[in-house]
Amino acid sequence: MANNDVNDNKLAIFFEDAKAAQSVDFPDSLTERVLADAAEIGAGFVVPDAAAIANTPNWISRLFAPIGGIGGAFALGAFASIGLIIGLGGAENLYDLPVMGDILAIFSDESGRSTPFDTLEFLMAES
Amino acid sequence: MALDTLSEHNDEALLALFAKGDQSAARALTARLLPMVFALAQRMLNDRGEAEDVAQEAMIKLWKIAPEWRSGEAKISTWLYRISVNLCTDRLRKRRMVGLENAPEKADETPSVESALIAKDRATALHLAIAQLPERQQLALNLRHFQELSNPEIAEVMQTSVEAVESLLGRGRRALAMILTPKRVELGFVQEK
Structure with missing residues (x-):
């Protein structure tokens, strides 16, 4: 019975016969077509050279590029901080701000005069 | 290069x-x-x-x-x-x-299993027998026996588990044996006594 059945060993013979009989050749035109595709697609690849890689900005620079790079980001941050201080200070003018008032006083050298009009009146009286 | x-x-x-x-x-x-x-x-x-x-x-x-x-x-x-x-x-x-x-x-164009066996064309008979199997069994058998891939590789190609591949191959081989066994005389596999 076992000898007459097509068992695994006999199936293996079938597969061996089939492999031997299979056509392994295929048209040269297919190889040519495939190589033509490779040439066409390969031509589209951009291979960056070493200098280009070296000049490529890092990710931080790329991130801030739309706002002028890292310098632009610092400037934006500084102005945002000033705006925050002014906003939170609730001052009606610059001289009411704790820090700004002191700074302006240094420049005007008149800590008692807090507005440009006061300074003007003082100068007119002096003259 | x-x-x-x-x-x-x-x-x-x-x-x-x-x-x-x-x-x-x-x-x-x-x-x-x-x-x-x-x-x-x-x-x-x-x-x-x-x-x-x-x-x-x-x-x-x-x-x-x-x-x-x-x-x-x-x-x-x-x-x-x-x-x-x-x-x-x-x-x-x-x-x-x-x-x-x-x-x-x-x-109509291809010979039947019977005619292929009469011609003792085992390769054709095998291909025709494989063609009668479900698609995934055909694919597993092709990849295993013609492309000579391992079971894990077949599993990767077929996007299934190795166990599923083993099952497909087992069922495929049994089905092939069932199709081909009744024709063993034409296949030249009967022992002469």
Whole structure:
């Protein structure tokens, strides 16, 4: 019975016969077509050279590029901080701000005069 | 680079060279991979013209993915088999959608199992017997016995488990034996007493 059945060993013979009989050749035109595709697609690849890689900005620079790079980001941050201080200070003018008032006083050298009009009146009286 | 030098490179190295613009790497890869892709497609589709189209399409996908190929993720040949199997499956599905009345009358053109066996053409008999099996059993048997892939590789190509592949192969072999055993006399496998 076992000898007459097509068992695994006999199936293996079938597969061996089939492999031997299979056509392994295929048209040269297919190889040519495939190589033509490779040439066409390969031509589209951009291979960056070493200098280009070296000049490529890092990710931080790329991130801030739309706002002028890292310098632009610092400037934006500084102005945002000033705006925050002014906003939170609730001052009606610059001289009411704790820090700004002191700074302006240094420049005007008149800590008692807090507005440009006061300074003007003082100068007119002096003259 | 010379082709004989390139033959020492593995598929992955060749694909990396191609991505850097080395066309001779494409030639080496084509010589290595195209015959097996074409053979698989021809066996699945049983149509030389369609097999050529599938092989070309699969290779185009390989060329396109070359710059993004991530080393060590998959074997290129296994990936290519999977692409080819998917392309063939799509074509087989389209054939079924076309309908039997519009499909080429292959049954009339090809010899029956009986006539093939009478001619003692075991190869043809085997192909005809395999054609009677469910599609996934056919594919598993083709990949195992003709493409000589391992079970884990077949599992990767078929996107299933190794156990499922073993089951498909087992059922496929049993079904083949059932189809071929009654014809053993014509096959020349009966022991003479």
